[in-house]
Structures are given as structure tokens and as C-alpha cells.
Amino acid sequence: MFEALKKKINKTITKITKKISDKEKTIEEPIKEPKTIEEETEEKTIEESIREPETIEEEGERFKIFSFIREKTISEKDIEDVLWDLEMSLLESDVAIDVAEKITKELKKQLVGKKVKRSTDIIEYTQEALKNSIKEILTVNGKDINKILQEKKNKKEPFIIMFVGINGTGKTTTIAKMAKYFLDRGLTPVIAASDTFRAGAIEQLTHHAEKLGVKIIKHEKGADPAAVAFDAVEHARAKGKDVVLIDTAGRMQTNVNLMDEMAKIKRVVKPDFIIFVGDSLTGNDAVEQAIKFDESVGVDAIILTKADADAKGGAALSIGYVINKPIIFLGTGQGYEDLVEFKPEWMIHQLFT
Structure with a gap:
């Protein structure tokens, strides 16, 4: 999961470490003419014969001199080309441009002006700086x-939840996973098949509902989606059900009629929570879709599907920051249990271990 992004991050850490280490080496090891064996032996003999014990003060002064020589202050020049490479690498991994710029700026802010010593683990320091930058993006x-x-x-x-997103993202399967999630917590969900434009969507939801033992409210293909959602909410109220999960049609986010239909469902049932379901494999496309749905109906949270097959990780890193709404779950497989609660620490662990 997120292998490509992880490799690019590790490459950046290696480049920065090499850059700083090479600079230290230049400072600490000035170029000298090679000496003959006889010259080295003679120098050593003379040095040992005239050396006097150092006082505490003298030892302290010598330590200060060597500490200064071994210490390096990271400058902008030291890392500017590496940061540029990092930004390009992030963009190649489908990270949104705003996010790529913020990560590199934050990394620069944390590194420039910092003093590092030869004994300091530069790799660990750079890694921590990157972790902090990414965590801020994900929070x-x-x-x-x-x-x-x-x-x-x-x-x-x-509790009424409305799911939005285009076809092919795994929205229907995600609704089934959420039904299982609530069932496992002792709650009783009911599903509303409000994608009435596709008979296949109704059939698929019906299949999942039967397997899970969950009630599904559905009408015929072509029925009013808002009416289906309304009936599901009324059923939940009458029967004391805890959660209503509303599917919606998933045509392209640029379809005005689709957005009008979802706006109508929202007006009729007044959902407590609207979840955008996006395919993490589509990268920046998922981000653009989320923006459009948020502008049209409002989004409260995000679920990204197919994260287990996502090597790039751009959508997971970008989408929440861009629309300022949290990712709450990642889909990691086809099973009903394959739903991982998303936390910034979890993704950082994936990228740095």
C-alpha cells in the first residue's frame, strides 16, 4: 500500500542526508598532500616526545574547536534542489499541487537553520521533519x-447517512461495509436504494442486504430517489432502526440533473452526515470529484476505496486537505470487514516503516 510514495520519501531522505554529510566531510577533511611512511613515522615520534598533559581548560577549548568543525548549519542552498525533486515526485504520485507545495515548504521551514553534528542521525532528523509535515496535511x-x-x-x-460519488468507485460495496460496521456495534441499519437510474445498483444492494440480514427499502427502476430515501427514514422511525444508509446515483459530477436529484434527497430527508466515496486509484480525479460534490451538496467526510491496490497514495494524502473534510475510512478489499478506520498516524506508519 502506497509503495511508490514511500519510495519517493525514502529517496528524499537519502538525498538530504548525502548532501549534508558530503558538506560535513568537506569541512572536516581538508585536502592534504599524501605523506611517505618515513614522514608519518617521524611526525608521530616528534609529537609523542613533546606532548604535555592538557589542563581541563585546554581540553575544553579543544572540544569547542572540534565541535564547531563537526557542526553544520543546514542552509537553503543545501537542500533546495532536493526539495524541488521531492515536489516533482509528489506530483508524479498524484498528490495535489497545493499539498505538494505545502509539504516541501514545511520541510524547508523545519530543516533550514538547524544545526546538525556528525554524531547526529541526519536520517532520523529529516524523517521526523517529513512526518510532521505530512501529519499536518492529514490532520x-x-x-x-x-x-x-x-x-x-x-x-x-x-442516524441518516447519505453516500455520494460517481459510478465505479465501489460506493455500493462501501454501503454494505458500513452496514456491517454498524451491525458489529450492536446497531440496526436499514438501506435505501435511491440509485433508481440503474437496475443493477438496486440488485447489487439487495444482494448485500440479504447476505447481511439488513432491511432494504427499494422502488422500481426510474422511481423518485427522494421518495425511496423518505420511505427508508420513515421505516427506521417506525421500527426503531438506528441507522439509515442512503445510496445515490453515481453519474459524473458534472451532470446537473444528478446534482439536482441529490440536492432534492438532501432537502427531503435532511441527512445528518454526507459521505463522499472516491476511488483512491484515480488520484487527482478523486480530488476533483470530491470538490464538485462538496460544492453541490456538501460533504462531511470521505471514504476512499481500493486503498490496498494504491501504490501512489496521492488521493489519500491530498483529498482531505483540499476540501477540508476528514477521511474516515479506507476500503482495503472486497470483504465486508475490509474497512480500515483512517487516522493520520496510521498513514504515517504505512509510509515510514
Whole structure:
């Protein structure tokens, strides 16, 4: 997972380490003419014969001199070409340009002016600086899904979640995974098949609902999507169900009719939470889709699918920062349990271990 991005990060750490180490070596080891064996032996004999014990003060002064020689202050010039390479590498990994620029700027801010010694582990220092930069990108505050769920339970009202995203991203499977997620926590979900434009979507959701033992509310193909969602919410209220999971049509985000339909569903059922489901393999396309859906209907959180097959990692690194909404889960397979709760620390662990 995210192998390509991990390699690019490691390459950057290696380049910075080599750059600084080479500079240290130049300072510490001035070029000298080679000596003959006889000259070295003679110098050693003379030095040993005249050396006097050093006082504590003299030893301290000598230590200061050598500390200064062995210490290097990182300058902008030392790392500017490496940072440029890093930014290009991030863009090649489908990282959004705003994110790539922020990471390199933060890394520069943390490194330039820092003093490093020969004994200092430059690799570890650079790695920590990169971790801090990436963690800041990934840390996005948003609505707390568990807090809202608890509030709804206290009011004896169903927690209504609406899922948006284009076809082919794994939205239907993600809804089934979320149903299993709530079932495992002792909650009772109901699914609304509000993608009435595709008979296949209704059939697929029905298949998942039957396997999970979850109630599905569906109408005929071509029915009003908002009416299906409304019926599902009314069913949940009447039967004391805890969660309503609403599927929506997944045509391209530029389709005005689609956006109007979703806006209507939102007006009718007033969802507590809207989740954008994106395919992590599509990189910047997923980011652009999220922007459009957020502008049209509003997005509260993100689920990225197919993360297990994503070598680049650009979408996972970029999408939350760009639309300022948190990623809450990653899909990591086809099984109902293949849903990983997303935390910045988790992704940092993936990239640096």
C-alpha cells in the first residue's frame, strides 16, 4: 500500500542526508598532500616526545574547536534542489499541487537553520521533519460521526447517512461495509436504494442486504430517489432502526440533473452526515470529484476505496486537505470487514516503516 510514495520519501531522505554529510566531510577533511611512511613515522615520534598533559581548560577549548568543525548549519542552498525533486515526485504520485507545495515548504521551514553534528542521525532528523509535515496535511477536523450517532440515539431518532460519488468507485460495496460496521456495534441499519437510474445498483444492494440480514427499502427502476430515501427514514422511525444508509446515483459530477436529484434527497430527508466515496486509484480525479460534490451538496467526510491496490497514495494524502473534510475510512478489499478506520498516524506508519 502506497509503495511508490514511500519510495519517493525514502529517496528524499537519502538525498538530504548525502548532501549534508558530503558538506560535513568537506569541512572536516581538508585536502592534504599524501605523506611517505618515513614522514608519518617521524611526525608521530616528534609529537609523542613533546606532548604535555592538557589542563581541563585546554581540553575544553579543544572540544569547542572540534565541535564547531563537526557542526553544520543546514542552509537553503543545501537542500533546495532536493526539495524541488521531492515536489516533482509528489506530483508524479498524484498528490495535489497545493499539498505538494505545502509539504516541501514545511520541510524547508523545519530543516533550514538547524544545526546538525556528525554524531547526529541526519536520517532520523529529516524523517521526523517529513512526518510532521505530512501529519499536518492529514490532520483535518470535521464532524464526529460517533458523537452525532450518540445524540441521535438519545433522541430515539435514526442516524441518516447519505453516500455520494460517481459510478465505479465501489460506493455500493462501501454501503454494505458500513452496514456491517454498524451491525458489529450492536446497531440496526436499514438501506435505501435511491440509485433508481440503474437496475443493477438496486440488485447489487439487495444482494448485500440479504447476505447481511439488513432491511432494504427499494422502488422500481426510474422511481423518485427522494421518495425511496423518505420511505427508508420513515421505516427506521417506525421500527426503531438506528441507522439509515442512503445510496445515490453515481453519474459524473458534472451532470446537473444528478446534482439536482441529490440536492432534492438532501432537502427531503435532511441527512445528518454526507459521505463522499472516491476511488483512491484515480488520484487527482478523486480530488476533483470530491470538490464538485462538496460544492453541490456538501460533504462531511470521505471514504476512499481500493486503498490496498494504491501504490501512489496521492488521493489519500491530498483529498482531505483540499476540501477540508476528514477521511474516515479506507476500503482495503472486497470483504465486508475490509474497512480500515483512517487516522493520520496510521498513514504515517504505512509510509515510514
